[in-house]
Every structure is written in structure tokens, then in C-alpha cells.
Amino acid sequence: MEEEAGVVKPKKNGGGRLCSLCNQRRPALKRPKTLEQICKECFYTVFEEEIHRVIVDNQLFKPGERIAIGASGGKGFIYLLLWFSYRRISNELLVYLNLVDSTVLAYVMSELNRRHNYGLDLFLLSVDEGITGYRDDSLETVKRNEIQASELGQMSMKGSRSMYGLPLKVVSYKDLYGWTMDEIVKIIGLKNNCTFCGVFRRQALDRGAALLKVDKLVTGHNADDIAETVLLNILRGDIARLSRCTSITTGEEGPIPRCKPFKYTYEKEIVIYPCHLLFTYAYFKRLDYFSTECIYSPNAYRGFAREFIKDLERLRPRAILDIIKSGEDFRISTSTKMPEQGTCERCGYISSQKWCKACVLLDGLNRGLPKLGIGRSRGPNGDRQREMKESNGTRNIQSKQCGTLDF
Amino acid sequence: MQLTLEFGGGLELLCDSVKIHNVNVDPPQDGEDKFTMKSLLAWVRTNLIKERPEMFMKGDSVRPGVLVLVNDCDWELSGQLDTTLEEKDVVVFISTLHGG
Numbered sequence: 001m002e003e004e005a006g007v008v009k010p011k012k013n014g015g016g017r018l019c020s021l022c023n024q025r026r027p028a029l030k031r032p033k034t035l036e037q038i039c040k041e042c043f044y045t046v047f048e049e050e051i052h053r054v055i056v057d058n059q060l061f062k063p064g065e066r067i068a069i070g071a072s073g074g075k076g077f078i079y080l081l082l083w084f085s086y087r088r089i090s091n092e093l094l095v096y097l098n099l100v101d102s103t104v105l106a107y108v109m110s111e112l113n114r115r116h117n118y119g120l121d122l123f124l125l126s127v128d129e130g131i132t133g134y135r136d137d138s139l140e141t142v143k144r145n146e147i148q149a150s151e152l153g154q155m156s157m158k159g160s161r162s163m164y165g166l167p168l169k170v171v172s173y174k175d176l177y178g179w180t181m182d183e184i185v186k187i188i189g190l191k192n193n194c195t196f197c198g199v200f201r202r203q204a205l206d207r208g209a210a211l212l213k214v215d216k217l218v219t220g221h222n223a224d225d226i227a228e229t230v231l232l233n234i235l236r237g238d239i240a241r242l243s244r245c246t247s248i249t250t251g252e253e254g255p256i257p258r259c260k261p262f263k264y265t266y267e268k269e270i271v272i273y274p275c276h277l278l279f280t281y282a283y284f285k286r287l288d289y290f291s292t293e294c295i296y297s298p299n300a301y302r303g304f305a306r307e308f309i310k311d312l313e314r315l316r317p318r319a320i321l322d323i324i325k326s327g328e329d330f331r332i333s334t335s336t337k338m339p340e341q342g343t344c345e346r347c348g349y350i351s352s353q354k355w356c357k358a359c360v361l362l363d364g365l366n367r368g369l370p371k372l373g374i375g376r377s378r379g380p381n382g383d384r385q386r387e388m389k390e391s392n393g394t395r396n397i398q399s400k401q402c403g404t405l406d407f
Numbered sequence: 408m409q410l411t412l413e414f415g416g417g418l419e420l421l422c423d424s425v426k427i428h429n430v431n432v433d434p435p436q437d438g439e440d441k442f443t444m445k446s447l448l449a450w451v452r453t454n455l456i457k458e459r460p461e462m463f464m465k466g467d468s469v470r471p472g473v474l475v476l477v478n479d480c481d482w483e484l485s486g487q488l489d490t491t492l493e494e495k496d497v498v499v500f501i502s503t504l505h506g507g
Binding site: 026027028030037224267268271272306307311313314 | 416470471472474476479480481483484501503
């Protein structure tokens with residue numbers, strides 16, 4: 001396979017132009033951010049160093065901090081482990097490219113931490129939603145690979161590149177909430193299931209981070225995700241979330257702040273990065289990696305915004321950064337009454353309501369009223385909801401319910 | 408003409424979950440001297456995509472959000488639809504439109 005990659009014909013390179021950064025090698029991709037045509041080697045460098053600049057300029061971390069890297073879903077994790085242990089992979093193992101963002105994040109964080117002496121203690125945090133097929137069989141794989149990952153900690157990749165064995169914590173919906181997503185879908189159906197999954201996931205990451213006693217949680221949200229969220233919050237009229245969804249660090253007042261080092265990184269580059277990182281793409285191809293959508297997600301509203309963002313990107317790639325900029329510049333009139341952030345009376349989690357969203361949803365599930373807390377209910381539970389809202393005096397502007405808004 | 412086509416990021420689900428396809432496409436028709444990505448996409452749509460073609464294509468190109476690499480090189484550098492394909496080229500399609 002390696003030889004095969006060696007004979008790849010370097011013909012289609014934009015009419016013999018050279019990399020616009022080094023002016024020596026043939027370009028391999030066009031950067032959406034700058035429209036520059038650059039070679040693989042320069043790509044690794046600018047990709048990693050741009051993230052380093054974002055980390056430094058925004059002072060995301062302090063030396064000595066413990067940082068959890070949230071692999072939102074856990075699937076990315078299997079991919080990660082296989083990525084770093086590809087020599088031992090048997091073909092039947094599945095690798096999920098789906099959450100490649102958190103995987104690349106883990107790699108880049110580990111690499112920059114070493115290269116630039118951030119002095120951070122890194123941990124990987126993964127959530128098991130309990131979706132059959134999405135993960136079930138793979139959990140054992142993760143456990144099996146955990147040992148391998150540490151063994152392979154010093155394994156050298158691409159010369160000086162090495163991945164340190166990062167400790168892994170898996171928290172499951174079943175353990176935290178008593179319900180798996182499969183069980184929830186059985187009751188709620190496919191219409192509002194993403195609300196549950198999103199709300200539960202956000203808390204699960206926080207709870208997992210608390211168990212790891214970390215100072216911060218980093219997530220792999222990229223520029224495309226953030227632009228998409230800005231649009232969604234505008235469409236939903238959710239001013240409260242709109243004003244904070246572009247912040248690179250959120251929840252600083254809470255116990256565990258979250259930050260997004262990929263805030264300005266295009267998804268295109270994140271997806272291409274691992275293809276080029278393995279010393280030959282042929283190696284990567286040999287992995288029997290598997291990727292899929294969440295089996296429950298085809299109905300997700302977010303998909304429409306995502307598609308729109310991608311359409312915009314094709315017309316003018318800068319549009320993604322421009323939308324983020326618009327979101328950042330958005331200001332709310334000071335006379336507007338904003339929901340106050342308090343804590344949930346039941347579990348102590350941050351909440352602008354009496355009970356946090358997860359507790360409302362969970363209460364509904366446990367009482368056999370699973371629709372409780374979904375949408376603006378006019379059903380039998382509407383009164384109860386209204387009562388709760390009034391008790392908080394936040395009727396003017398509320399964060400509307402949306403599970404997949406994981407910011 | 409022999410080509411290797413690879414589908415990733417969920418696109419393989421549209422072609423019977425087979426990721427790598429070694430295919431033989433017809434040589435260029437009369438009047439056209441080159442086999443381009445545009446012709447390949449039309450060929451793929453007819454011959455490989457078994458379901459939901461709208462997940463793969465939009466108009467006569469791939470759906471925005473689908474990355475295309477021709478011999479490991481971003482197709483935006485080689486002229487996208489106008490990229491000329493040659494014997495034994497490797498074309499990779501990766502969707503970035505996955506769910507969260």
C-alpha cells in the first residue's frame with residue numbers, strides 16, 4: 001500500500017503551482033480560511049500552530065491545570081485508540097470517523113502540550129449514550145484498548161510525533177440517569193429523542209469532568225459547528241444562547257469551565273488532517289474504519305442549518321468565520337431582562353430554572369410522562385411548566401429547549 | 408479505465424456499506440476527449456449509489472460538505488468537476504455532514 005501511495009501521480013496540482021507557503025512542494029489542499037494552496041507539510045504546521053495561537057491568545061490554559069478532553073459520544077474514542085494502535089488492529093474492529101473532531105483535538109492537544117510545554121495534565125472523557133450498534137459492541141473494544149493505549153503511549157508517529165497514553169474515563173447514561181438512549185427512544189419515539197441525548201450528554205461530560213477532578217473541559221466544536229449554532233439560535237430567537245455560543249470559554253462562573261480550541265478551525269481541515277497525518281494515507285485506508293450517523297439523528301433539526309452552512313461555504317468559505325464574527329459582535333440591550341443562572345434544586349447543576357433540564361426530562365421519564373419538558377407544551381404538563389417559569393421570573397427571554405445545543 | 412473509489416464519513420451507507428470500489432468506467436465517449444470528475448459523478452450516481460442520492464449529490468456536483476480527494480489531493484486544486492481522471496486514479500469522498 002505504501003508503494004501504491006508512492007506512485008500517486010502528482011499531476012493534478014493546479015497547473016504546476018507550488019505551495020503558497022513554502023514555495024517548494026506541490027499543494028495538496030486549498031485552505032477554506034485563506035484560499036491558499038498549500039502542501040501537506042505546511043498544512044500540518046499551520047493547522048497546529050493556528051490552534052496554538054488561539055490557545056495562547058485567549059489564555060485558555062494555565063500551567064499545571066488538569067484538562068479533560070470531551071470525546072462527545074465515545075465513538076471518536078475508538079477511532080482514536082485505533083489510530084494510535086493501528087499496528088495491532090484486527091480488521092473487524094470498527095473505527096468511527098463520525099466524531100473525528102474530538103479525536104483530532106485529543107491528538108493536537110497532546111502534541112501541543114508537549115511541544116510548547118503547556119504543562120497540562122490531559123485526560124480523555126467519553127460518554128456512553130447506550131445506543132445499540134452505535135456503540136454497544138464497541139465499549140468492550142474501548143476497555144480492551146485502554147491498556148493498549150497506555151502501552152502505546154510512547155509509540156512514535158511520524159518521527160517525533162508521539163501520543164502519550166492519556167487516561168480515559170467513560171461515563172454512561174445508564175449509570176448517571178438510569179436510562180440508556182435505546183430505552184428512552186422506546187418511550188419517546190424518534191421525534192424528541194435528541195433533546196434527551198443532548199441535555200444528558202452535556203451534563204454527563206460535566207459530571208465525568210468532576211469525577212476526574214479537572215479544572216477545565218475542552219470540546220472539539222469547530223468553526224462550522226459554531227456558525228451553525230449562531231444561525232440556529234437566531235432562528236429560534238434564543239438571545240440568551242446566541243450571546244454566549246460564540247465565546248471560546250464558557251461557564252467560567254461554574255465549577256468546570258469549557259473551552260473550544262477549534263473555534264476558528266474549519267471542519268474541512270479537521271477531516272483532512274488525520275488523512276495526512278499518518279505517514280501514508282495508504283496506511284489509514286487499510287484500517288477498516290467505519291463511520292455512521294447516529295442511528296437516531298436523521299430527524300435532527302440541526303442538520304438543516306448544517307447543510308445551509310455548507311452551501312454558504314461553497315459559495316464563499318469566509319462566510320463561516322463571518323457568521324462567527326457576527327455572533328461575537330452581537331450585543332443585547334442592557335434593558336433586556338435575561339434569565340438568571342442559578343442551580344438546580346434537585347441535583348445542583350447549573351440551571352436558569354428551578355430544576356435543570358435533565359432533571360425535568362428525567363422526572364418525566366420516571367413518572368411515565370416522557371413529553372414533560374419537551375417543546376412549549378400545551379398538554380397536561382403545560383401548567384406545571386408555566387408555574388415553574390413564573391417562579392423564576394424569567395418569562396421574557398428563556399433559553400428554549402434544544403438538546404443538541406451543546407454549548 | 409480502472410479507478411479506485413472510496414466512500415467515507417457515512418457515504419458508504421449509500422452504496423451497500425462498501426467503502427472501497429475498484430471500478431471500470433467506460434472510456435471517454437466520442438466528442439469528449441477526457442474523462443472528468445463530472446462524468447465520474449454521473450457514473451457513480453447511476454452505478455454505485457443505491458439509495459438517497461441526494462445525500463451524495465446536489466445538481467451535477469457533490470453535495471456541499473462532501474470532501475473529494477483525487478490521488479490524495481483536494482479536488483479544489485485540480486478544477487473540481489473539470490478534473491481529468493486517468494488510469495488507476497484514486498478518488499476519495501468523505502462526508503462531513505455527520506450527525507452530532
